[in-house]
Structures are given as structure tokens and as C-alpha cells.
Amino acid sequence: MLSLNPDDLTAPSPPSSFPAPRIILCTTHISCIFCPPGDSNIIPTLRRQEKPQSVWLLDNACRWVEADLLLAHCISCHADYYPDCVTYRDGGNKRRQRLDMAPQYLRISRHGIWADRRIASLQENALNRFHGGWSNFADWINDSTGARRNLTHRQSQRLFMEHFSRRLLLFHEKDTDFSCGAHPNTHSLSEAVRAAIGVNGGVLGAAMSHGCVDCTHLKRYHSDLIADGVVLGDELNVAGVPPEANTNELPDIPADPAADQLPPLQQQQAAGEGMPRGYTRLAVMDGKTIGCVTHSYLNLKCALDICEGPLVNYKDGRFCDGHSNLRDICGIIPCGRPVRQPGALTCDDLLHIDWQRKYDNRFSWMSFPGVQRVIRRQQADGENSGETGPALRIELGALGETPGNQVVHSFRAKTTYWLQTVHSPQVLAILDRIWAEYPESKPSFIAYDDACSLLRHIVTQDSDSTWLLTTKFIVDAWHYIGHRATDILCRLWCNPAPTNGSQPDLILVAQDDNGSTHQTRAFNTETAEQLNSWLSGFEPQLRQMSDVNYDFFVHVLMMIYAECVQKQVEKKDLGLSEEFWAEATGV
Numbered sequence: 001m002l003s004l005n006p007d008d009l010t011a012p013s014p015p016s017s018f019p020a021p022r023i024i025l026c027t028t029h030i031s032c033i034f035c036p037p038g039d040s041n042i043i044p045t046l047r048r049q050e051k052p053q054s055v056w057l058l059d060n061a062c063r064w065v066e067a068d069l070l071l072a073h074c075i076s077c078h079a080d081y082y083p084d085c086v087t088y089r090d091g092g093n094k095r096r097q098r099l100d101m102a103p104q105y106l107r108i109s110r111h112g113i114w115a116d117r118r119i120a121s122l123q124e125n126a127l128n129r130f131h132g133g134w135s136n137f138a139d140w141i142n143d144s145t146g147a148r149r150n151l152t153h154r155q156s157q158r159l160f161m162e163h164f165s166r167r168l169l170l171f172h173e174k175d176t177d178f179s180c181g182a183h184p185n186t187h188s189l190s191e192a193v194r195a196a197i198g199v200n201g202g203v204l205g206a207a208m209s210h211g212c213v214d215c216t217h218l219k220r221y222h223s224d225l226i227a228d229g230v231v232l233g234d235e236l237n238v239a240g241v242p243p244e245a246n247t248n249e250l251p252d253i254p255a256d257p258a259a260d261q262l263p264p265l266q267q268q269q270a271a272g273e274g275m276p277r278g279y280t281r282l283a284v285m286d287g288k289t290i291g292c293v294t295h296s297y298l299n300l301k302c303a304l305d306i307c308e309g310p311l312v313n314y315k316d317g318r319f320c321d322g323h324s325n326l327r328d329i330c331g332i333i334p335c336g337r338p339v340r341q342p343g344a345l346t347c348d349d350l351l352h353i354d355w356q357r358k359y360d361n362r363f364s365w366m367s368f369p370g371v372q373r374v375i376r377r378q379q380a381d382g383e384n385s386g387e388t389g390p391a392l393r394i395e396l397g398a399l400g401e402t403p404g405n406q407v408v409h410s411f412r413a414k415t416t417y418w419l420q421t422v423h424s425p426q427v428l429a430i431l432d433r434i435w436a437e438y439p440e441s442k443p444s445f446i447a448y449d450d451a452c453s454l455l456r457h458i459v460t461q462d463s464d465s466t467w468l469l470t471t472k473f474i475v476d477a478w479h480y481i482g483h484r485a486t487d488i489l490c491r492l493w494c495n496p497a498p499t500n501g502s503q504p505d506l507i508l509v510a511q512d513d514n515g516s517t518h519q520t521r522a523f524n525t526e527t528a529e530q531l532n533s534w535l536s537g538f539e540p541q542l543r544q545m546s547d548v549n550y551d552f553f554v555h556v557l558m559m560i561y562a563e564c565v566q567k568q569v570e571k572k573d574l575g576l577s578e579e580f581w582a583e584a585t586g587v
């Protein structure tokens with residue numbers, strides 16, 4: 001696959017009586033990209049620098065070979081043309097740089113080391129398939145080639161940054177405007193790219209226009225249910241769950257001022273004859289992602305943090321910039337005493353020291369998928385009924401009077417945010433930010449573990465919020481079955497599939513072999529965990545990164561994932577057909 005021929009690996013050039021010609025690295029531009037056409041419409045052609053420079057190249061067959069680097073120069077504006085970029089003088093007479101978006105060779109070290117773009121593709125595939133980061137990739141290349149010359153971790157990281165800077169800029173359609181300081185170091189390059197693509201907190205434009213048969217359905221009306229022979233049930237029962245989970249007797253619970261402010265649910269009339277039917281989209285959201293039912297892929301990095309700020313350092317950092325002074329205070333809240341020594345997590349109270357140690361032991365072996373399984377099992381057992389959203393109960397000893405699971409602490413930013421339910425104000429801020437530029441793309445439904453708390457927050461904060469008109473917030477069926485008994489807002493507003501026909505978009509009518517009909521749920525909201533499990537495979541790497549690298553890396557993962565989703569949609573023919581759009585929009 002790598003075309004690795006052991007005989008070819010040690011020598012700089014293939015041992016042959018007719019050695020392959022030396023590779024020449026040079027720009028593909030022939031004329032200057034900055035200078036306007038001059039006399040007789042001729043754009044100044046580039047001059048080549050007199051003497052080629054000898055460099056090392058990791059070629060497309062993973063061999064280290066010597067090659068000739070040729071630079072070109074525009075004598076009119078003094079732009080310099082490298083094989084992978086162009087440097088030029090900006091208005092302020094500062095040297096800047098534009099990237100060539102599809103170069104064959106990438107410079108991976110200032111000291112004359114280059115790599116064929118194909119090596120970057122191998123690196124990308126290793127990332128996608130084996131979760132291999134740049135260090136592992138370098139080791140693997142070196143192991144496989146056995147060459148005396150090594151690809152260093154730094155060079156491998158540079159290759160990663162150069163390759164993915166171009167991929168990300170193209171993906172986010174920022175390629176034509178992008179420039180950065182000339183000859184940036186790796187950090188400045190990733191920072192500049194992040195600034196160009198990350199301004200929306202990682203909103204993928206592609207996700208906003210995404211639609212597939214799983215998340216986007218033709219609008220349905222009450223008359224459709226009737227036509228399908230629906231047998232209606234109670235408003236407070238859920239379609240598609242075992243009959244024993246539904247009930248006709250729910251306790252009376254007192255009114256809720258927040259629920260009273262919600263606008264009344266409207267029953268939509270069927271579209272008139274010949275009128276477009278419209279369509280419905282459902283987005284699924286959890287602590288980390290939001291997106292289409294089966295393919296959630298929109299990164300919400302900031303939802304991960306306990307506060308809105310990013311961690312200064314993802315390796316062992318626990319706090320954002322603004323909270324870094326908390327490092328010196330006991331991690332058990334609200335103790336407030338200073339830590340017993342710099343770097344310690346608690347004060348010198350033996351109880352605190354001991355509890356922190358237990359906590360550490362409890363978590364060190366627990367992976368994210370493991371945690372998810374526990375949450376799911378607890379939910380299925382109905383242990384959580386009455387609580388909002390999944391809560392993982394971890395058996396930790398009590399601390400004094402406080403039961404172990406109620407101890408508030410700040411020991412591990414990372415692990416806590418994998419587990420913690422994000423609070424409604426943050427979730428709303430995230431939703432507002434995502435759809436700020438795409439207000440017309442707001443989904444008709446958002447399915448979310450904690451939708452009832454979110455809805456309560458929205459209506460309490462602003463009872464005129466447009467969210468209340470555009471979008472219905474629904475919870476998971478099992479959450480609903482537990483919570484409808486005690487929470488009036490959840491009961492009346494968040495049913496994911498009411499059986500009384502009030503939400504025809506959420507219901508399908510199915511017929512069994514005996515010809516009797518029953519209701520099923522139109523969207524399956526329980527399948528949105530794929531991205532989380534794929535992402536969690538990268539957790540060890542993410543944990544070791546600085547904040548800029550972290551952001552860049554998460555952007556890369558999101559892009560790769562989004563592309564996989566798109567391929568899957570095409571391969572399985574899940575795209576929305578022209579007939580669908582004709583019926584939905586009338587055009």
C-alpha cells in the first residue's frame with residue numbers, strides 16, 4: 001500500500017544504473033498573482049532565482065531523497081513564490097503570506113525539509129482510521145522505512161498543520177481571503193487558521209444546509225393521521241414505547257408560572273390543494289454536539305467547559321484564563337482554604353485529601369463509552385425517573401455529612417465536562433450563536449435530554465423569544481415517562497410523540513399483519529451517539545494539547561466526520577430527492 005520497497009529505503013536515491021532524475025520543487029505559478037496586466041496586457045512573468053537549493057524531501061513513496069528547491073520572484077512587486085506559498089509586502093510594508101491550496105509539496109521545517117502531499121494524506125487516513133496523532137504517525141513512518149533520516153515529531157506536526165490548514169480553509173470556504181504573517185511558526189499558523197474559521201465557535205456552514213431522509217421529513221398534518229387510520233390516544237402518552245410505560249392516570253401537580261407563559265400549541269391546518277406541503281427538520285443535541293438525528297456533527301466546543309471560557313491548557317489544566325487563580329484554592333467547594341502545596345488539588349484537611357484520592361481512583365479506569373453505558377442502563381432501569389436528564393451516580397464515599405455524589409469539586413475539568421449536563425443558560429447561548437447567522441434554518445424540533453429545563457429558562461428569561469415560535473423542544477421518551485408525573489412544563493410541552501395527534505410531524509401510523517394500526521415515532525432520537533463514541537477515541541490526544549492545537553484538532557475531527565457523513569448520505573442514497581423538494585416547497 002505504501003509502495004515500500006525495503007531495497008529503496010536506505011539510500012537517498014533509488015540504487016539504479018539510471019538514477020531517477022532529481023525532483024524539482026517549485027511554484028506552479030507562471031505569472032504574478034498580485035500584479036495587474038501591464039503593457040499590451042501582459043502580466044509580469046516570474047523570474048527564477050539563480051541557484052537551486054538542495055533540500056531533503058520525503059517523497060510520495062516514503063523515501064527520503066535529495067531534491068532541488070527553486071524559488072521564483074516577481075521583479076515588479078517583489079513577491080516570492082515558494083512551492084507551497086507566496087510571500088508579499090502588504091500596504092503597511094509588512095511581509096505576509098498566502099497559501100497555495102493544492103501544492104504537491106509542503107515545507108515541514110525551516111531547515112530545508114519537505115514532504116510530498118501524499119504523506120499528508122497517509123497521515124490523515126491514519127488519524128481517521130487508527131486515531132493516530134502526529135507523533136505516532138512520525139514513529140510509524142520511521143519504523144516502516146527504517147531510514148537513517150527520521151521524520152521528527154515536530155516535522156510531523158508541521159505537516160499536519162500545513163495540510164489541514166488548507167483542508168479547513170477550503171472546507172469553510174475561507175481559502176481566497178486567507179493570509180498570515182510570512183513564514184509563520186506552527187503555532188502562529190494554526191492560530192491564524194483558527195481565527196479565520198473558528199469565529200462562529202465552530203459552526204459548519206455545511207451542517208446548516210444539511211438534510212437527509214433521517215432528519216428531514218415532509219410536513220405532516222392531522223388530516224394525514226386520519227387518512228392513515230390513526231387510533232388516537234392520550235395527550236400525555238408517548239407513541240412507540242411499550243404499552244405498560246403509558247398510563248391514563250397522572251397525579252395532579254400545581255401550575256407552573258413558567259408553563260403559563262408559553263404560547264398555546266397550534267394545530268396546523270392541512271396545506272390547501274396544490275400548495276407546497278413544507279418540511280420539518282429535527283436536530284438532536286447533547287452535551288457536546290448538535291446535528292441531524294443520525295449524524296450529529298456540529299461541534300459545540302464551548303459547551304464542554306464548565307464556564308464559557310476555554311481551558312488555558314488541556315493537558316492538566318482545570319481552569320480558563322479568568323479562573324486560573326482557583327488553582328491555589330482547595331478543589332473541594334466551598335472549602336476555600338489554600339492548597340497544601342503548589343500543584344496540590346486540596347488543602348491539608350485529611351478528609352479532603354482522602355476524598356480526592358478516592359475520587360481519582362474511581363475515575364482513572366472509567367472511559368467515556370463506559371460512562372455512557374452506565375447512564376443508559378440507569379435510565380432504562382428507570383432509576384432516574386423524577387430527575388431531569390441523565391445523571392451518573394458514582395459510588396463515592398461520603399465526605400463528612402455530604403453524600404459522595406453531592407460533593408462539589410473542581411478536580412478535573414476534562415472528565416467533569418464529559419459527564420456534566422451543561423446548564424440551560426449556556427445551552428441557550430450556544431443555540432443563539434449557532435443560528436445567529438442562519439435564523440431561517442432553525443429546526444422545527446430540537447431533541448435534547450434536558451429540553452424541559454432549557455424551555456423553562458427560555459420562557460423565564462424572555463417570554464417573547466422567537467425560539468418559542470420556531471422550535472418545539474422535546475425530550476427523550478424515557479425522560480418524558482419519568483418526568484411527566486412531576487413537572488407540568490415537561491408534561492405539556494416536551495412529549496416527544498404525543499399519541500393524541502397534536503404533533504402529526506412526530507407520529508407515523510403503522511399497520512400490523514392483522515390490519516390494526518398503531519402509532520410509531522417518526523424520528524428516532526436515540527441514535528445520535530455515533531459522533532460521541534468516535535470522538536472519545538481521540539480523548540487521550542486532546543488531553544495533551546494546548547488550547548490552540550486543541551481547537552485546530554477539533555476542527556479537523558469535525559471536518560473529517562462531516563465528510564464521512566456526506567459520503568454515507570450519498571452512498572446509501574439518503575439524500576433528499578427532487579420529488580421531496582418539489583412536494584415540500586412547490587419548486
Ligand SMILES: [Zn+2]
Nearest residue numbers: 032035074077
Ligand atoms: Zn508582482
Ligand SMILES: [Zn+2]
Nearest residue numbers: 211212215292
Ligand atoms: Zn440528516
Ligand SMILES: [Zn+2]
Nearest residue numbers: 302305309310
Ligand atoms: Zn469553551
Ligand SMILES: [Zn+2]
Nearest residue numbers: 307309320323
Ligand atoms: Zn472559568
Ligand SMILES: [Zn+2]
Nearest residue numbers: 330335347352
Ligand atoms: Zn479543603
Ligand SMILES: [Zn+2]
Nearest residue numbers: 388452483490
Ligand atoms: Zn423534563
